Amino acid sequence: xxxxxxxxxxxxxxxxxxxxxFAFYEKIKVPAPTWCPxxxxxxxxxFRNERALYKRKCDLCGKEVVSRVSPDKPYQMxxxxxxxxxxxxxxxxxxxxxFKKSFFEQFKELLFSTPHIALLNANSVNxxxxxxxxxxxxxxxxxxxxxxxxxxxxxxxxYSRDCFDxxxxxxxxxxxxxxNCERCWRTLFSQNCFDxxxxxxCYDCRNCSNCFGCACLRHKQYYIFNKPHSKxxxxxxxxxxxxxxxxxxxxxxxxxxxxxxxxxxxxSFIIKSVNCSGNYITESKNAxxxxxxxxxxxxxxxxxxxxxKDGYDCSSLGWAELVYECPHSTxxxxxxxxxxxxxxxxxxxxxxxxxxxxxxxxxxxHNCFGCANARDLEYSVLNKKYSKSEYHALVAKxxxxxxxxxxxxxxxxTYSYGEFFPIELSPYxxxxxxxxxxxxLSRKQAKEKxxxxxxxxxxxxxxxxxxxxPDDIKDVKDDILEKVxxxxxxxxxxxxxxxxxxxxRKIGLPLPRRAPLQRHKDRMELLPPRKLFPRKCQKCQKPxxxxxxxxxxxxxxxxxxxxxxxx
Numbered sequence: 001x002x003x004x005x006x007x008x009x010x011x012x013x014x015x016x017x018x019x020x021x022f023a024f025y026e027k028i029k030v031p032a033p034t035w036c037p038x039x040x041x042x043x044x045x046x047f048r049n050e051r052a053l054y055k056r057k058c059d060l061c062g063k064e065v066v067s068r069v070s071p072d073k074p075y076q077m078x079x080x081x082x083x084x085x086x087x088x089x090x091x092x093x094x095x096x097x098x099f100k101k102s103f104f105e106q107f108k109e110l111l112f113s114t115p116h117i118a119l120l121n122a123n124s125v126n127x128x129x130x131x132x133x134x135x136x137x138x139x140x141x142x143x144x145x146x147x148x149x150x151x152x153x154x155x156x157x158x159y160s161r162d163c164f165d166x167x168x169x170x171x172x173x174x175x176x177x178x179x180n181c182e183r184c185w186r187t188l189f190s191q192n193c194f195d196x197x198x199x200x201x202c203y204d205c206r207n208c209s210n211c212f213g214c215a216c217l218r219h220k221q222y223y224i225f226n227k228p229h230s231k232x233x234x235x236x237x238x239x240x241x242x243x244x245x246x247x248x249x250x251x252x253x254x255x256x257x258x259x260x261x262x263x264x265x266x267x268s269f270i271i272k273s274v275n276c277s278g279n280y281i282t283e284s285k286n287a288x289x290x291x292x293x294x295x296x297x298x299x300x301x302x303x304x305x306x307x308x309k310d311g312y313d314c315s316s317l318g319w320a321e322l323v324y325e326c327p328h329s330t331x332x333x334x335x336x337x338x339x340x341x342x343x344x345x346x347x348x349x350x351x352x353x354x355x356x357x358x359x360x361x362x363x364x365x366h367n368c369f370g371c372a373n374a375r376d377l378e379y380s381v382l383n384k385k386y387s388k389s390e391y392h393a394l395v396a397k398x399x400x401x402x403x404x405x406x407x408x409x410x411x412x413x414t415y416s417y418g419e420f421f422p423i424e425l426s427p428y429x430x431x432x433x434x435x436x437x438x439x440x441l442s443r444k445q446a447k448e449k450x451x452x453x454x455x456x457x458x459x460x461x462x463x464x465x466x467x468x469x470p471d472d473i474k475d476v477k478d479d480i481l482e483k484v485x486x487x488x489x490x491x492x493x494x495x496x497x498x499x500x501x502x503x504x505r506k507i508g509l510p511l512p513r514r515a516p517l518q519r520h521k522d523r524m525e526l527l528p529p530r531k532l533f534p535r536k537c538q539k540c541q542k543p544x545x546x547x548x549x550x551x552x553x554x555x556x557x558x559x560x561x562x563x564x565x566x567x
Contacts, residue, residue, distance in 0.1 A: 003017065004022075006034070008036035008039055009035055010035050013036055017032055020286075024324075028310075030324060030417075030418045031418040032418075033313075038439075041301070041303065043421070043422075044339070044420060045315065045435035045439070046423040046426045047327065047360075047426050047427075048328050051143060052070070052431075052433075053141075054066070054068075054071060055071075056071045058078055058118070059078060060079070060087060063079055065128070066119060068116075068428070075112045077116050078117060080118055083115065083117040083118070091374075094380070094384030095382050095383070096382075097370075097381055097394065097398060102405050104421070107370050107372070107382070108425050111427060114372050114374070116373055123135045129141050130143070131144075132144050134147070136148050136149070137150070138499065139151050142154045146158050148161060150162050153516045153520070154167075155167045156304065161173050163175045164177075165516075165520075165523070166181070167180070167520075168181070169182075170183065172187065179191045179523060179526055181196070182194050184196045184197070186199075188201070188243070188507070189256075190205070192269065194207070195207045198211075200213070203215040203263075205220075208221065209221050210223075212224045212225070212238070213255055213256035215259050216263045222234040225256070226259055226263070243508065245471050245510060246471055247471055261555070262555070263555065264539070264555045264557040264561070265554050265562070266566075267535075268281075274286070275287075277290070278293065280293070282294045285297045285298070289532075291530045293306070295308075296308050297309045297310075301313045301314075302314050302317070303316075304316045307320075308321070308323070311324070312324050313325045313420075314326050320352075321333050323336070325337045325420045326356075328340045329341045329353075332356070334354055335353065335354065335357065336357050337421065338356045338362070341361070341363060354367070355368075356368050356369075357369045357395075358370045360421075362377060364376050366378050366379075367388075369398065370382050370398070371383050402417035403417050410424060411450050428452065429452050429454025430453055438530075443455075464484050464486045465485065467483045469485070470511075473509060473510050476505075480501060481496060481501060492518070494515035496511060529547060532546065533545070533546055533547070533549045535548065538557060539557050539561040539565075544556070
């Protein structure tokens with residue numbers, strides 16, 4: 001089909017559907033979307049609770065555990081041990097499909113009657129407060145990572161240890177407050193750095209060591225603010241400018257930012273890839289509008305994904321093929337409109353789930369439609385099992401009904417087959433989900449849109465300690481572990497945990513003045529927007545598409561000019 005311009009049913013803005021998009025929709029047998037890519041992503045993220053964790057009793061065994069489900073939620077929650085046990089049967093909640101009611105209405109009833117799993121993590125030791133993680137040891141408040149040790153407050157930390165407060169840190173150690181850094185050791189307050197050692201406040205550096213406040217260096221050692229120094233002078237600088245003092249650190253950050261802005265940047269970070277658009281893409285082919293994507297082929301509108309072929313509109317997804325609107329999952333094949341169908345440890349498509357449609361938290365499932373909070377299901381609709389022939393006949397009939405009996409949400413938007421779940425069906429408050437990170441709304445705005453909202457956390461009262469955090473870490477005593485601190489931005493309470501204090505002392509870092517959630521928000525604000533803007537290379541004047549809007553202060557070159565000058 002030819003390129004078509006449509007108006008988004010949600011935000012009313014125009015968006016374009018290209019011929020290759022139509023080819024994918026035909027391949028996976030779905031109608032074209034009626035929501036624009038941004039609104040589709042917001043809708044998916046509204047089902048992902050990453051950081052709103054609570055203490056709650058399991059509704060089966062009564063044990064108090066850490067859970068994504070707050071105590072005031074109206075549905076059941078089972079601890080992980082109970083949820084995976086044989087003490088209950090997901091098919092017990094199965095029901096006949098009622099063709100007098102819309103599909104989404106019936107799915108909502110099932111979703112809120114079945115027990116939800118407390119957290120999604122596996123194979124972890126002494127890491128009860130991690131979510132959507134596997135194979136962790138001694139970790140705390142990590143989200144979306146795997147195979148980590150002695151770490152806390154990271155988002156997408158993988159194969160790392162002794163790392164704190166990072167966004168996307170891979171195969172690294174002793175790292176703090178970094179964004180998109182890989183194979184680094186003792187790297188601090190840096191972005192887009194690879195194979196670096198003992199660097200701080202650096203941007204876009206590769207294979208560098210003992211560098212401070214630098215940008216776009218390659219294979220350098222003993223550099224300060226992009227100027228070479230002797231080893232003795234470098235070490236003398238560090239002694240005179242200790243980052244263990246918060247006052248010194250803030251001044252040094254200002255100086256480093258000036259260096260970062262004085263060096264040209266590439267329009268977007270796309271490496272070893274062909275015919276790709278977006279940012280942070282590696283080893284991919286035919287990937288359109290993809291962000292933080294590795295080994296992607298013939299796909300579009302993806303965010304935080306790895307090893308995907310023929311996938312559209314997915315986020316936090318790995319090792320999948322033929323998938324559409326399937327966020328927060330791993331090991332999927334030929335599936336659509338499905339969330340949290342993850343299988344711990346899956347690294348091949350055959351070991352996960354397949355042929356799922358409109359499912360939520362169906363783990364190790366095959367040929368399921370409209371199922372929720374279940375495992376090891378096959379040929380099931382609304383958690384009721386059928387024969388293979390009965391299943392296919394019923395699903396075909398339901399799809400037809402979905403196009404004829406539309407579901408209408410609280411704001412009058414309609415949903416038929418081919419649309420992801422309405423946000424109002426989310427089991428979490430909008431403010432508990434990742435949607436609030438990328439598409440923030442006030443309580444009033446969310447309520448006006450008909451989205452769920454959680455007020456549980458705001459009901460808590462804290463008694464803050466009468467304590468002033470010392471300027472330098474060397475002046476911090478062990479009694480800090482007993483103090484309840486107040487975030488300088490949000491006013492929320494937070495504490496310093498033992499492994500965190502040990503890390504600050506080992507590296508020589510001042511205590512944070514902001515709560516972990518606020519620090520996460522600060523990092524998110526440093527990420528470039530997931531949009532491409534028309535701009536001209538500031539060297540050759542060639543038109544380019546870049547993540548840096550024309551009114552931003554960064555110097556942006558086309559890829560050719562960047563490589564000629566920087567690499």
